[in-house]
Amino acid sequence: MNKQAEVAVAMRGITKQFPGVVALDDVTLQVRRGEVHAICGENGAGKSTLMKILSGVHQPDAGELEIAGQSVQFHSTRDAENAGVAIIHQELELVEELTVAANVFLGREPRTRFGFLNDAIAKRKAQELLGLLDASISPEEMTSGLRVGDQQLVEIAKALSLQASIIVMDEPTSALTDAETERLERTIATLRLQGCTILYISHKMDEVFRLADRITILRDGRHVCTVNKTETTASEVTGWMVGREISEHRFRSQQTVGKCLLEVKDLCVASQDSSQSVQLHNVSFRVHAGEVLGIAGLMGAGRTEVLEAIFGASNSQWQGTISLGGQAVSFAHPSDACKAGLVMVPEDRKRLGIFLNLNVTENISICSLFHAIRNGLLSKKAEEGIVAKPMNQIGIKTPSLTASISELSGGNQQKCIISRWLLTKPHVLLLDDPTRGIDVGAKAELYELIDTLCQSGLAVVLTSSELPELLTLSDRIIVMAEGRVTAEFSRDEANEKKIMTAATLA
Amino acid sequence: MLFVSLRSMRPCYLVLLVLVGLGVTGCNESNVNSPADVKKAAEGPQRFIFITNGDDPYFDVLNAGLQVGAEKFSLADKSLEVVMEKNNATAQGQIDRLRQLVTQADVAGVAISVIQAENVAIVEEMKRLTEKGVPVITVDGDINQKLFSDGRPYYIGTDNSIAGRLLGTAGRKVLESRGVTEGDFIQFTGFTDNDNARARMNGCREAIGENYSEVDRMADSFDHSRARDNVRTALVNHPDVKALVGIWAYNAPAIAEVVAERGVRDQVSIFTFDAAAQAIEHMANGNIDCMIVQNPFEMGVQTVRLLLAMHDGQDAVLTEMFPEFGQPEGDKFTTGLRLIIPDAWENDEDAPISKKDLESAVSAGTLEVLSLSVFREWLKKYGLSSS
């Protein structure tokens, strides 16, 4: 009996099917009370689906679920909340136009005797919870004005207000700075002390190994194994996740740096709509053929704005000098940049990159359609011919050439977008956070791709929020903070601490 | 099984099939079945169709006349019925309706109140029906006879020029009796290019005399709220206007209401066409001076009589209805007009209009002068609320 009470969550034989795909196949999971249990797996492994079943979003096709030894069935998230399960999604679900307190109690607002909203009680209770989490946020602040890290704490406060004993966190640090990550880790420790059980989905090995007690690995909808942290290593876990060993590839071992292909001098952008965009002040750097220049910086430092200004995709006017291959250029439209041999792969491929209504071939060929014209009209055969080469070279996995692009994994989608631009035979490639939301296996492939491209003489400019990635790939790193370049390091000089210091310098 | 064979059909054959089908359609323009074959094919009662120009209670009265006529002439025994189709105040609506009727086999006759007198397409569709052997007549709204002399054999309705002139004469008398010997007047109608509207407005202008000038004709496209707005605009633009003339049935209450709203009743004289239910009320309250009322009820009854006669080839009836057929205006059957005056004027010698004034018209049989209460009794007799 005692042993049963120790188990906070038990999921047995869970199977879930969606039209055309088996998301979970006979998965078993046991989480002990009070532990931090990490769940690791590639994208599509089924982690999110499993957690959605636990939190009542989905109902399993087969299998059973036990909370604290009692068999339960959740028909809605409300049922799960009543049983003490709260989930903090990767995409935060706060209403930006409401205050913090309103968000914490959304759907369960405290009321006065007459049924009206009782803001005073909401404010007080929210303040208590935020205090518990060591968050310096006022409950009356507008959620839209909060940084992502603070928004996340609001979500955790919401979970606490539910008196959840089981909290699920889905990739919580994907949008956090290091400082905020540290704060989150302290919060998790606090929650543990209070007796909460925490399920932590992540594929960042360093975090997992810092926080978790036990680790469960899922692959392709199946349970691979559950191990104690102390009994395994990061590379073993990663190996289980992808089903093969990932070797620590030594990138950038061959560097043959050529002449300067892109030079930016004193780039200044003063945007009209001051609310969102960052102002750039005297940004200068150079990139040479065969070189990877990494741009580091916090969110909001202006990295994307620099790339957009160079590519001709910026909404604001810029001043300064941009030289491509020695000649001063000023691109008014991305098509001009493309013709001159400079291309950009934007961040957030779903919003800015892929065309969901077009298939894989069409997504890749979109910039090279003129080469597919036969007898005055577009020829499907010619299109497929053009697209075949990069698909093979880069290794895009797709069910068929005419499959919808939404069927591809994130990594393969990103490869499609890169191929799209590579077909235009560029000299300079700008990559804006290219590995975001891509699983470990695909990331490694992208690193290799970037390496190969450099070796063939391209100049690559790369922004990333992951410092280890930048350190792995870049030949030189410049650091930006609040629209300015604050530091420049060569590959040998750079380390995480120096970069973080430069990035947080006002 | 069907899908399997369809799938194996190459797409180009499908395209060819469709094109061939359409081609055969085009070639078969003239290949129309003869009326006799078609009639044999139809089941159920044959129909006389009345197509209005728009939707107005005026036509409900006409419909009452149609149904009374149906009983009177025993349509049911002959496996016939008469129905009314209300148009949506557009020419396209009438054209579409006529086209539908061309394809239907159970149409025994068509009467239409044409919405645009010079619309070639409407006349063409009417002729197409006639070619198929379906009798087609115009009622209440005619086509332009000068342009389309062979469009239709007969017309039933008011002689709108005479009606207009009568209203103009009556209006003049009212104005003179009030000491207004000259001034401006404005006419209000739905469409200014509708035949009956035009004829009335022109007749009115002629008869009212040179002392008074028509400063505007305002159209509201059958939109009742715009009818009111037009009156308001008129009063603002022409503050000295002496008379307001309503040409279509719903214009009368529009004018009366706005004038009462603006409180200028003592400055303008109001004379109108047709007796919409609210207009009758307004006259009882003294807001309208006089009305020229058509007899849509009678139009309905005569329509059935004429269509039946044309359908059965009853030449005697045709000669009776149109004794002067072949002479100008001989193809028109005019239904009576009435001038409705307030009860107070009936026996008052000093009233603006008395029965004696319009004796010539009265003796010609084209006009009846009635006081309001007598008119209302007539309405009650037939269970009508308007005319």
Next chain:
Amino acid sequence: MKLWSPFPLHALRRWWPSQNEWSLLVAIVLAIVLTALVDSNHTYFFRPFESLRDIARNSAMLGIFSLGAAVVIIAGGIDLSSGSMIALSGTVCSVTMLALAPTEMMAFKPVGSAVVFIAVLASLLTGFFVGTLHTWLITVVRLPPFIATLATLVGLRSFARALCESSTAVLTPTKSALINVADPAFKVVRDNVWFSVVTFLVLAFFTWLMLSRTVLGRHLKALGGNEQAARLAGIHTENVKWFAYCFGAMTAALAGLFYIANESVAAPVNQGRGHELNAIAAAVVGGCSLSGGVGTVQGTVLGAFFLRVVIDAVSKIIKTGADVYEGLIVGVVVVLAVTFAQGVNGLRHDRRILPGSLGLCTIPVLALLAGSLASMTTGAASGVAAGFTAFIALVALRIWENRSHDKKAQVSNSQ
């Protein structure tokens, strides 16, 4: 057996209809068969060619500017002003003819082919101007397409009316709200369905060619699918939009010419009023998605044809007073068609039709609708009966859904 052909037949394989289009085709055939049987005149049996001619004419006229609506929708925009553009185009054409040949126009005599040609050109040019105006409002002034075309929806018709009245005031003795068009060129078009049908099919073919086999067409689809991504992919989105809106307005202008031929009059007060919604309905029923990027010419053609078949069916079955019910039936049919078009993939097998309290409230609404429809068409007694039956049926459905949901829960529990 291989067919030799200079035309790349294998390319036509791309033209092969999708499932949605096959379903539309089946629906069209069903509607025609239903009408042929239920119509007491059996008009489709006895007068097939005349009926087909009328339906073909109406489909062609609707289809011409439905193609324009579809292209704009595929490009991610919307054009609410097609009906008013039709009125304006007709007015411009007739005003031009009136200006160049006033005596002939007023006397209902032919104005000469040169004049007609110039007038037609003027109409199409007006379409180009309106399309340019739309693009300017949307790309430079940054109005949402809904708002920009809403403004032209009312503005263009008013402009047309003003144009009509002021030009007739100057060129003819009296100011008039319409201009009669009696030139034999237009009469020929009116009498021969061929003209509009062939124009429509040729236009459909070139539109199909443009959309599926040209770079511009691909750019249009990309723009509709994701405007920001299109711009970042180097597509000049303003130019593509310019093309789309001009195409929309010019097809409406072309349709306007057929409208005035059909009616023998240019009457901007009501001509084409509300017809833009028919065009949008045809495009959507044919598979276009209002969020952009999705749609085919084949679907739009079938959609226009389907709508006209349904409207004709209503007129044939409900002989007198059909237009009273036409809107209701077309509305229901459009809802069903679009639900089917979207829903075949979207319907999950475990979704309930009457969920929760929303479902409970929907039961009386649907029962009332059924009951009032039945009583309006067949009398009070049957109306009450129909409403009652619907109510019972829906309540039974709800109970059944609850039961099977509980059963599913029990089953998974016991596993």
